[in-house]
Amino acid sequence: MADNKDISVLIVDDNDMTRETLRVILRHDGYNVIGEALDGDAALEMATRLKPDIILLDVVMPKVSGIEALKSIRMVMQDVFVLMVTASTDQEVVSEVVKSGISGYIIKPFNAKKVLDTVGNVVGKVRANRKQKPAQT
Incomplete structure (x- = not known):
């Protein structure tokens, strides 16, 4: 581990099984999962309050979409x-989320290796960002 x-x-996904699996x-693999949200509104509230390093965000959700x-x-x-999580391979959707400044995406159905590889790709960037920021006092 x-x-x-x-x-x-x-983790933000309207599907209970997907959230649980992630x-x-x-x-x-030792990650600190600090919260889970069912929709985009809750995602914004929790992200602002909890300040996670990484957000796994489903594209298609009720009320507020992952893109919004x-x-x-x-x-x-x-x-x-x-990291966007989506079952869509629609080029328009993929293009829109890439333009929105994502760090990667996980295509459903996924397996543990795909999830860990994709998340692992940004861990180094998270740690590098921390070193660049002055310590908060």
Whole structure:
């Protein structure tokens, strides 16, 4: 198991099974899953309050879509790393989320290796960002 306790993750997906699967995969690899949200509104509230390092954000959700939530989150948190989780391979959807400044995406159905590889790709960036920021006092 990797030592990723210092990496906080927020999971946002309207599907209970998807959230549970992501939580189990991430916690098994030592990540600190600090919250879970069911929709874009809750995602924005939790992201602002919990300040995660990484957000796993579903694209298609009721009320507020992942794309809309991403835009709102970006307004208040420019340096959070967002990985979109989607079953869509529609080029228009993929293009829109890439333009919105995501750090990667996970295509459903996924397996543990794909999730951990994708999240692992941004962990180094998270830690590098921390070193660049002056310590908060």
